[in-house]
Structures are given as structure tokens and as C-alpha cells.
Amino acid sequence: MQPQQSQLLQQQVVVFSKNYLPLARINIKRAIVLLVTGQAESLAYSGQQWEVRSPSVVLQVPEHIRLTVSNPERHWKLPPVSRREIFRRDQHRCQYCGSHQHLTLDHVIPRSKGGTHSWDNVVAACERCNSRKGDRLLHETGMLLKAKPKAPMHPAIAFAEQFWKAQQPIDT
Numbered sequence: 640m641q642p643q644q645s646q647l648l649q650q651q652v653v654v655f656s657k658n659y660l661p662l663a664r665i666n667i668k669r670a671i672v673l674l675v676t677g678q679a680e681s682l683a684y685s686g687q688q689w690e691v692r693s694p695s696v697v698l699q700v701p702e703h704i705r706l707t708v709s710n711p712e713r714h715w716k717l718p719p720v721s722r723r724e725i726f727r728r729d730q731h732r733c734q735y736c737g738s739h740q741h742l743t744l745d746h747v748i749p750r751s752k753g754g755t756h757s758w759d760n761v762v763a764a765c766e767r768c769n770s771r772k773g774d775r776l777l778h779e780t781g782m783l784l785k786a787k788p789k790a791p792m793h794p795a796i797a798f799a800e801q802f803w804k805a806q807q808p809i810d811t
């Protein structure tokens with residue numbers, strides 16, 4: 640059944656790159672702009688379609704659209720190693736004890752021992768864990784990291800992985 644116009648405008652559309660890589664889930668309003676301006680087209684793969692009406696136009700908006708222009712995500716750059724980006728990656732949790740309180744940045748291999756200020760050597764740590772660890776290497780402290788620190792993935796690749804996972808049939 641066709642939902643109400645107001646509900647309709649809450650729908651999400653998956654946008655694929657020109658090379659058929661699923662990129663992101665976008666609001667239907669953004670999808671309409673891309674379709675109307677010729678920057679995207681319907682994807683045949685698509686299942687559902689929504690009919691969007693304005694006073695002058697009736698538009699069929701599919702669940703999946705494909706960009707007809709080059710992929711803007713190509714210009715994505717790895718974010719700098721900053722408090723904000725590290726805390727975001729680590730979901731504002733100390734990577735040793737899980738605390739959300741008094742977070743600081745910890746160099747897993749201390750800078751004094753040649754550790755770099757890089758995505759794979761910097762984690763969020765609470766003040767308590769950070770001072771407990773001090774200027775030592777992990778194996779000298781008996782402390783454990785919850786996860787191996789990694790650089791963030793290109794958002795389109797992260798989205799594609801998650802998208803294809805969700806498309807798999809349940810009983811295989």
C-alpha cells in the first residue's frame with residue numbers, strides 16, 4: 640500500500656555508484672533531487688517503488704538508485720588523528736576498562752619508546768587507565784586492549800559491506 644505523503648518523505652533510498660557499488664542510504668528527498676536533475680537513475684535491481692506527487696509532477700522513486708555521475712566519495716580522505724576522531728572511532732569508551740569517564744588519548748606504544756601518533760597506535764583511555772599504564776609497553780602492564788586500533792574505513796566500503804551482509808538470505 641502506498642504510504643501517506645508525509646510518511647513517504649521519511650523513506651530511505653540506497654544510492655549506488657556508477658560502478659554499482661552501494662554507497663549510502665539517503666533520504667528520499669535527496670534521491671528525488673538526484674533523479675530530477677539527472678544525476679541518478681533507477682536501478683533495475685530495485686524492488687519497491689514509491690510514487691511521489693507534487694502539484695505538477697508524479698515521480699516513481701525506487702528503493703535503489705544509481706549515480707550517473709562519477710562517484711563523489713572517491714575524494715574521501717582519511718581523517719586526521721585527533722581527539723574527536725579517535726573518541727568517535729572508540730565510541731567514547733576507554734579501550735582498556737570500557738569507562739566513558741575522563742577520557743584521554745593514549746599512545747599504545749608510548750611516544751618515548753618510538754610509538755607514532757597514528758590510527759593504529761592511539762586509543763581512547765580513561766585517566767585512571769592511562770596513568771596506570773604510564774610510560775610502559777602493554778605487556779609490561781598486564782593490561783589488554785578491547786580491540787586492535789585501526790584506521791577508519793572508507794565510508795562507502797564500510798556501507799557496502801554492511802549492505803551486502805543484509806541482502807543475504809537468512810537460511811543459508
Ligand SMILES: [Zn+2]
Nearest residue numbers: 733736765768
Ligand atoms: Zn579505563
